[in-house]
Amino acid sequence: MSERHHVWPALIYDDLAPTIGYVNRVVQVAGKYTLDAPFEVGWGNIVLDVTPRGLRTPTFWQPGATFSVHYRLLDGDVVIEADTGSRTVSLAKGSVASFYEAFCDAAAELGIHRPRTTLICEIPGSAPTFQDDHVEHTWDPQAARLMWEAWSLASRGLEAWQAPFLGNHPRVGVMWGGFDLSATRHSAKPAEPSPHRPPFQQNGELDAYVAVGFAFGDASAPSAGMYAYIWPQPDGLENRSWGVDGAAWHPDAGLVLLPWDKLGETADPLQAIVAFGDAVYAAAVDLAGWPSDLVGPRVDGWYMSQTPPEVVRAQHH
Template identity: 65%
Template sequence: MSERPEAWPVLDHAELGPMIEYVNRVVQVAGKYSLDDPFEVGWGNIVLEVSPRGLRTPVFRRNGVTFAVHYRLLDGVVVIEADGASRTLSLGRTSVADFYTAFCEAAAKLGIPHPRSALICEIPAAPPNFEDDRTERVWDAHSARLMWEAFDLAAGGLEAWQAPFLGHRPRVGVMWGGFDLSATRWRPKRTDPGPKGPPFMRNAQLHEYVSVGFSFDNTHGDGTSPLDIGMYAYIWPQPDGLEGRSWGVEGADWHPDLGLALLPWQNLRRLPDPHGAIVRFGDAVYEAAVRTSGWPTDLVGPRVDGWYMSEHQPSEHAEHVGRQG
């Protein structure tokens, strides 16, 4: 069934900007714990889940304590959920520095060590450390809800796109550094990321991948020229032949200066079926990888629901896909 366009909210970066800056900083506090865990190709282990009320870390196990951190955007609080107890911290009128101090104190009471780093990452205009960011932040519940709705709606489309891929595909989630919602497909073909860029980025570029996601701030490389909020996609390494291609959805275009295919939110939300449009956008990007980079066609299985799979033999799945095409 098609989504009603009005169910997908209007997103104004000028309105959301202060909250995006604030939430991007505070999610990095608990996000740091994921760096202690074994590295997963493409940083798949670090992403934050889009929960029914906000963003939630993976489950961590430290010093005999099992815990997760839930940034409850719809409630304006952060909950540290441990096996022994929980602690709730307000995101109300405070600074990032004060939040970080309160977080570390609450974690210690639960037997959880402090995050191993206080660096603020991937935000060019931010102070270097959490303790240095003393700007007073005022929680805006309306903006927080809009942010969550955007993440939630985009996640639904990206999860549907990602589901039939048979290769390595980290779960769909928010990269807490860049604060983008990511869905990535990998194949074990080595690449040379070159000597430029930070180590974490070069580690992500050691193998070929196709990435489709959602961002509040698709920017030029200098981080100073915001583009439309919306969906983005790219192929690594970037192949030739992407100019002039169709990207599956009206309003989606290739931007050679950025190396990105972009589908602005304002275009997406006006379509009769925005959820389906995200899937078609992702399929078009993967098709571009097949045509220009030799990605295999047999890494994508049938796109059906679990009920269909529970009632039909494998030989029928291909026929179903053919009829759907």
């Protein structure tokens, strides 16, 4: 499934923070279009795919236009690709406000309406809307490449972890609000949402789920790494083993955390992500009553194309 990456990228928050903050804001512009799409459990419809060049939205349909938006972090631009044509908007220099206007002008040329809201979400201390954010940014291609490389590595491990799950699971992708790379496994078991949270967060907690992901950290917790949690949170997490040296339960945060540098010290970081996710799901089975038989064989497509079903079943059970 994996090989040792030749150089594990160092993610120093202070070096990346300006670019993280800028990208987090501008991806919300196209991210707003996902709110027009049919809602999927746990907001699975809104995630941005990690591509060979950056982040891409799903395909959107509007009257008169079918389109997607590709934030090409390795190129320093954004491509709006539609059946009516394509347009490119630069990320090289400017503010969120100037990017928003340039994006909307380009989208209008393709017959695409503006997003229905301009609120900047889930970023403490941010300006309230895209039009209000006039802080000037200069594009840092090295920081953008490090961000993409981290997402690419983490996505590969998370997709390998997620693949054999037989229950409902949205595709692995970046949540454009909280800006974390997320892989979730959902249960049809109802849950009671946390009180006093915004409706979108409460509606994401209507059913039980297991979440494993990657985040760059923030000013209050600047360490990048993998995270995981079980909703609703069961008792007994403090005494668990989490599959990888350095992974630990942090009760104050309500998260199991695996620091990025500890992940890079393992012999096979991508396999370590799988082991981390498996340990979290095992905790959900042991402590929260999740089914133990919802994970199928973890093999590649070549194996499944050549192996009779009775052999696959026998090996799985």
